[in-house]
Amino acid sequence: MKKLLFLFQMWITSLYVAAQVPSPLISRIAFGSCGHQDLPQPILDTVVVHKPDVFVFLGDNIYGDTKDMRILREKYAKLGAKPEFQRLKRATRVLATWDDHDYGWNDAGRHYPFKQASKEIFLEFWEEPVNSPRREREGIYTSYFFEGKGRRLQLILLDTRTFRDNLRKYKGELRRDKRFFYALDYYPHQTTDSTLLGEAQWRWLEEELRKPADLRIIGSSTQFGISYNGYEAWANFPHERKRMLELIRKTQASGVLFISGDVHYGEISVVREEGLYPIYDVTASGITSTWLFATPNDNRIEGPVMENHFGMITIDWERTDPLVKMEIYDVRNNQRVEYTVPLSTISFP
Numbered sequence: 433m434k435k436l437l438f439l440f441q442m443w444i445t446s447l448y449v450a451a452q453v454p455s456p457l458i459s460r461i462a463f464g465s466c467g468h469q470d471l472p473q474p475i476l477d478t479v480v481v482h483k484p485d486v487f488v489f490l491g492d493n494i495y496g497d498t499k500d501m502r503i504l505r506e507k508y509a510k511l512g513a514k515p516e517f518q519r520l521k522r523a524t525r526v527l528a529t530w531d532d533h534d535y536g537w538n539d540a541g542r543h544y545p546f547k548q549a550s551k552e553i554f555l556e557f558w559e560e561p562v563n564s565p566r567r568e569r570e571g572i573y574t575s576y577f578f579e580g581k582g583r584r585l586q587l588i589l590l591d592t593r594t595f596r597d598n599l600r601k602y603k604g605e606l607r608r609d610k611r612f613f614y615a616l617d618y619y620p621h622q623t624t625d626s627t628l629l630g631e632a633q634w635r636w637l638e639e640e641l642r643k644p645a646d647l648r649i650i651g652s653s654t655q656f657g658i659s660y661n662g663y664e665a666w667a668n669f670p671h672e673r674k675r676m677l678e679l680i681r682k683t684q685a686s687g688v689l690f691i692s693g694d695v696h697y698g699e700i701s702v703v704r705e706e707g708l709y710p711i712y713d714v715t716a717s718g719i720t721s722t723w724l725f726a727t728p729n730d731n732r733i734e735g736p737v738m739e740n741h742f743g744m745i746t747i748d749w750e751r752t753d754p755l756v757k758m759e760i761y762d763v764r765n766n767q768r769v770e771y772t773v774p775l776s777t778i779s780f781p
Contacts, residue, residue, distance in 0.1 A: 457580030458485035459749055461587070461649060462524075464742040465490035465531065465693025467719030469510040475719050475740050475763045476516040480523045482744060482761070487524050488589070490693035490716070491531025491653030497538055501549045504536065508557040528558045529572060529589040531653035531694055532664075539664055541596035542630075551594075570594060573633050575640050583749050586645035588637070592653045595630025597621075599668055609662070612728065616662030620670050628672040634679075641685035647756065647775060648688045649745060656690045657701030657713025661727035664694065677705050686779035689756065691716070691743060696723035698743065698760040699735030700771055709778050712771075714758045716743030734769045737762060747775075 462484035467473050479487060494511050496504045511517055520526065532540050536550045544550070551572060560566055566574050571594035578585040599618045607615040629637070641648070650656075652666070656676070660667040667673070680688050690713040697718060703711040713731075718740045726736035740763040748755040753774045760769035 454577035454579035454584070456578065457583055457585060457749065458578045459747045460484040461486050461488065461691075461745045462742055463488040463490055463651070463691050463693075463714075463744075464716045464719045465653070466492040466696055466717045466721035467494070467511070468721065469494045469507050469514075471720040473514060473516050473719055475742055476514075476520045478761060478763060478765050479742050480519055481765060484524050484744065486587070487520060487526050488587070488651055488691065489526065489528035490651055490691065491529055491535075492533040492693065492717075492721070493528060493530065495533045496536055496550075497533055498536065499546055501546060501553060504550060504553055508553060512557065526558070527576070527587070527589065528554075529574075529591060529651055529653055530554060530593060532593060535593040539599060541593060541598055543598065544593070547594055569632070571630070571633060573629075573636065577643075577645070581749055583647075583754070584645045585747070586640070586643065586648040587651070588640055588648060589651040590629065590637075590653070591633060592628060595633060596628050597626040599664065602662075607662075612662060614662075614725075614727075618662060618664065618668050620660060620668050624671045626669065626671075628666065628669040634675070638679060638683060641679060641683040641688075645685075646687055646754070647747060648685060650688060650690050652690055652692045652713075654694045655692045655701070655713060655715055657692075657703050657711060657731050658715075659728070659730035661729065663727060677703070677708060677711065680711070681705075681708050684780050687775060689745070689758075689778060690714070691745070693717040695727075696721040697726050697735070698737035698741045698769065699726065699729065699732050700758055700760075700769060701729060701731040702733050703731060709780065710773075712758065712773070712778070714743050714745065714760070716741060716760060734758075734771050735760065737768045739763060739768075741768065 494507045571591040573591040576587045655665045692715045701713045744759040746757040753776045757772040
């Protein structure tokens, strides 16, 4: 029996190691979010024209909003049956994390009662390998490595739902603030006894950031880099955002760049902190969804893009100091945003 147990443990370990083997280096990462399964998604065909090496679905990949797992499966099936989605899958590698609507319920966090069942449906739809670490732990956070030409790219996909504490809701007249032209939904947590990522994910993330990489793209379903706007974002957990910045500084993890979704428009934000290089956040949120206005954002440097769109990160690895180009393209294939930085400017000396 002990021998069988040992062999089983070795087999599990070998599967985990196999899952961590880097793929060949890539240079074109496309991404987007907020696509309703009942609507046409022509932007996916625009993505295919650009021939990305990977496309990342950043959440709200369907609008499930249900406590009936049969309905959730049916809505995923509608997305899977779309010809434009199938063409995208044939053209490039597809990766995904979730946000609230495909997690199961609007603005839901750790108290959503069907999160385990929803996770299994998510893993099945996105064809997660049987040996994936995602299947062994709570939540769907994960990472990928791409390596070649003496360079290494790390792609980290966070889970901002499974462990997140409830948001703090405004009520009545408190929703009105003269700084904003709309009613506010949420106000920030003021104490550190609340969490966005949860301790297990934070420990895992520290281990990931300590692994060698030249560029690290972190996918967060909600925006990391924006200033407070009263809607859902990392800004509602300021101590968690501070913890992220301190963790980057502590681990000396160079090349961190965020991509995000959720808000139904596109933009680039940047966070500048003493003792840390600029942290950019490229938001692409509008596969089918649009919004009436873009909220104020003190950290915005490009955008907003209000039409349906997708984001693209392109890295020129041939240069001694690789260039990292951030772009947003609309559904007519017009480049709406371009912002390029040398890799050295988002790295520690």
